[in-house]
Amino acid sequence: MTQKVEDNVPKSTPTSSLREVKLGVWRILTENQKTPSFATRWEKMIGFMPTLRIFFEEVYSIEPRQMTLILVVKIWSSLEDLFLLHLSTRILAIIEIGLKEGGKPNSGAIMRAVAARMLLVAFTSYLNSWSQRTNSAVESRVQQHFEDKIFTAKLEADMPATHDTTDDDAISPHGVWNTFMTVVSVGTLVLQVVAILGYILNLSTSTRHGPIFVFLCICRPLFKSLYRQDLWNMPFVVEADNDDYVRLQALKRMGEDKYRQDIISGDIGEYIVDEYEQVQNGLADTSLEHPLTLWDEQYSWLSTAALDMLDNLPMVYYAASAFLDPAKFTLSKIATLQRSEWTLRNTFSQSIQEVDSFARAMTFIERLYKFCSPLPTIKDGVLKYPSSGEADRAGMSIELRNVTFSYPGGEKNAKALDDVSFTIKSGQLVVLVGSNGSGKSTIVKLLSRLYDVSSGNIVVDDKNIHDYLIADLRAATASLTQDHHLYPLSLGENIGLGNPELMGDVEVITGAAKKGGAADAYTMHVQASDGTPLAKEVEKMQKRADISGGERQRVVASRTFMRFTTGRVKLVIADEGSSALDPEAEWELFNNLRVEREGKTMIFVTHRFGHLTKYADNILCMKEGKLVESGTHEELMKLNGEYTKLYEIQAKAFEDNKL
Numbered sequence: 001m002t003q004k005v006e007d008n009v010p011k012s013t014p015t016s017s018l019r020e021v022k023l024g025v026w027r028i029l030t031e032n033q034k035t036p037s038f039a040t041r042w043e044k045m046i047g048f049m050p051t052l053r054i055f056f057e058e059v060y061s062i063e064p065r066q067m068t069l070i071l072v073v074k075i076w077s078s079l080e081d082l083f084l085l086h087l088s089t090r091i092l093a094i095i096e097i098g099l100k101e102g103g104k105p106n107s108g109a110i111m112r113a114v115a116a117r118m119l120l121v122a123f124t125s126y127l128n129s130w131s132q133r134t135n136s137a138v139e140s141r142v143q144q145h146f147e148d149k150i151f152t153a154k155l156e157a158d159m160p161a162t163h164d165t166t167d168d169d170a171i172s173p174h175g176v177w178n179t180f181m182t183v184v185s186v187g188t189l190v191l192q193v194v195a196i197l198g199y200i201l202n203l204s205t206s207t208r209h210g211p212i213f214v215f216l217c218i219c220r221p222l223f224k225s226l227y228r229q230d231l232w233n234m235p236f237v238v239e240a241d242n243d244d245y246v247r248l249q250a251l252k253r254m255g256e257d258k259y260r261q262d263i264i265s266g267d268i269g270e271y272i273v274d275e276y277e278q279v280q281n282g283l284a285d286t287s288l289e290h291p292l293t294l295w296d297e298q299y300s301w302l303s304t305a306a307l308d309m310l311d312n313l314p315m316v317y318y319a320a321s322a323f324l325d326p327a328k329f330t331l332s333k334i335a336t337l338q339r340s341e342w343t344l345r346n347t348f349s350q351s352i353q354e355v356d357s358f359a360r361a362m363t364f365i366e367r368l369y370k371f372c373s374p375l376p377t378i379k380d381g382v383l384k385y386p387s388s389g390e391a392d393r394a395g396m397s398i399e400l401r402n403v404t405f406s407y408p409g410g411e412k413n414a415k416a417l418d419d420v421s422f423t424i425k426s427g428q429l430v431v432l433v434g435s436n437g438s439g440k441s442t443i444v445k446l447l448s449r450l451y452d453v454s455s456g457n458i459v460v461d462d463k464n465i466h467d468y469l470i471a472d473l474r475a476a477t478a479s480l481t482q483d484h485h486l487y488p489l490s491l492g493e494n495i496g497l498g499n500p501e502l503m504g505d506v507e508v509i510t511g512a513a514k515k516g517g518a519a520d521a522y523t524m525h526v527q528a529s530d531g532t533p534l535a536k537e538v539e540k541m542q543k544r545a546d547i548s549g550g551e552r553q554r555v556v557a558s559r560t561f562m563r564f565t566t567g568r569v570k571l572v573i574a575d576e577g578s579s580a581l582d583p584e585a586e587w588e589l590f591n592n593l594r595v596e597r598e599g600k601t602m603i604f605v606t607h608r609f610g611h612l613t614k615y616a617d618n619i620l621c622m623k624e625g626k627l628v629e630s631g632t633h634e635e636l637m638k639l640n641g642e643y644t645k646l647y648e649i650q651a652k653a654f655e656d657n658k659l
């Protein structure tokens with residue numbers, strides 16, 4: 001198990017090294033890097049301000065009125081302690097003066113100060129409860145706003161962008177409100193610290209006393225943050241480093257529902273329970289406590305005690321001052337100093353902790369905007385497809401010229417395609433074959449411009465594929481791949497989305513469903529969707545998970561036939577689109593596709609050589625990212641190479657079965 005304590009683990013740089021600590025069942029890695037200097041952090045923060053402003057304005061503009069009130073309450077709450085402190089001081093001072101003068105304290109003044117204090121408490125508590133209620137409403141509005149934004153960005157992102165998954169995981173609309181409130185909290189904490197500092201300095205008996213007292217108040221959090229720097233500044237990675245513990249976690253997972261059927265049918269429950277007990281015994285006294293608790297415990301009690309002692313310094317200071325210079329100290333002043341010392345220390349500690357949260361908020365906001373406005377990695381062209389004068393072609397003509405391609409984010413130097421060249425003439429039916437991982441699907445993806453070549457060129461109808469408008473190219477391509485999924489929408493939409501313009505045309509959709517082999521399912525769907533809202537809802541709620549692989553492919557194939565109804569398709573790509581179909585359905589699908597051949601080039605990717613290769617104008621045989629052979633079935637068989645080898649393995653299987 002790898003557990004990230006910090007979600008922003010920096011990549012190791014040559015200037016930093018890793019420090020490893022073993023605690024309990026954990027292995028903790030921290031970065032032994034020099035803490036960035038104050039100047040570096042300051043620079044980073046200043047550079048971040050414009051992005052922070054955009055974020056703040058965007059969140060604020062969702063509900064400006066409510067947001068203003070929330071901010072006012074936040075500011076008020078941060079200053080409340082100080083107002084209360086001031087009123088308490090006044091009450092104490094009035095009492096003290098009264099007692100000193102030997103008479104009764106001024107009851108009117110006391111009553112007024114007490115009433116003011118109570119009013120303040122009641123007002124703040126009302127504001128807080130109002131703010132809590134408002135917060136949740138505003139929070140859900142903000143969440144909704146960013147959910148829409150993230151959803152749109154996800155739909156608009158192109159394929160290479162989706163390889164950068166590290167950012168995706170961390171970006172969630174739920175994080176936006178928390179991040180916003182973190183930024184607000186940091187702002188109000190800074191305000192609070194400044195206000196208390198001002199108050200203490202104002203109270204102090206001399207210009208020298210004030211700063212010394214303030215320093216003593218913040219001594220503990222300051223030293224703690226310096227001494228235990230890694231807690232605040234060093235992101236660290238924690239992973240389980242105990243075989244028994246790792247196995248225990250794995251055995252615990254065997255209790256999940258998905259394994260139940262196997263456990264019952266395989267009768268392996270007893271084995272798992274025995275193993276579970278064995279690893280529990282193996283762990284014996286090893287601490288399973290949370291790594292952060294263990295991390296904290298590794299410091300000696302002496303250092304902890306020394307830090308705790310620092311808490312007492314302000315008291316020692318004003319006790320000594322009162323002793324040495326009693327004329328300048330009153331009891332009410334000492335009480336006020338004590339209370340303000342406590343408030344300052346707490347607020348300062350919180351601020352230091354928030355430095356870390358603020359750094360995380362900065363990272364979150366930067367990632368959010370990067371995610372929501374990704375730079376398009378696939379550049380659009382300007383030419384219409386088909387260009388004027390080319391519309392009558394018998395299909396798309398394609399030429400790959402020395403194409404090499406590596407997947408973004410894939411292993412360095414790993415070429416999915418290596419110097420591949422071939423030509424497919426308009427209207428040809430071409431079959432792509434080759435062993436797993438040989439690059440067949442990659443060719444298909446490049447033709448749909450899901451990715452761009454790393455080097456070389458793809459020429460479509462005599463022009464570079466990059467010159468065409470991507471939307472036009474995609475409209476001219478109908479693809480049926482094994483990766484296609486059923487959408488979590490109604491069956492009618494699943495087929496109709498092949499041509500959204502005819503979504504309401506039951507007759508056209510029925511025709512497509514027939515050709516794709518999903519006619520029975522679609523007829524049932526039409527009967528269920530008898531127009532009543534309830535029937536529609538029932539249909540929508542049907543789980544798509546219970547559908548078999550073959551049934552799914554029939555629906556996806558129907559969607560492809562629906563796409564033909566646009567009249568714009570010039571290229572049909574079927575990448576293992578019939579792998580889950582029974583032989584009869586596959587034969588039917590293939591025949592139905594052949595009927596649609598007019599005006600279209602067809603590329604089939606397959607491992608099953610059966611009927612497809614017989615009808616192919618050309619067969620391209622791939623191996624390890626290279627095109628190794630091409631020609632008709634007869635020509636390739638004569639070569640006695642890779643194609644023959646693959647073909648004979650299949651043929652032999654049938655012969656062996658006969659024996």
Ligand SMILES: Nc1ncnc2c1ncn2[C@@H]1O[C@H](COP(=O)(O)OP(=O)(O)OP(=O)(O)O)[C@@H](O)[C@H]1O
Nearest residue numbers: 407409410416434435436437438439440441442443
């Ligand atoms: N998204 C991806 N990221 C990184 N590498 C990938 C990705 N998709 C495929 N590859 C790699 O590219 C190479 C070619 O894969 P491709 O899917 O084109 O092969 P294929 O011939 O279609 O295989 P199969 O017959 O199994 O479908 C393989 O080495 C594969 O691991």
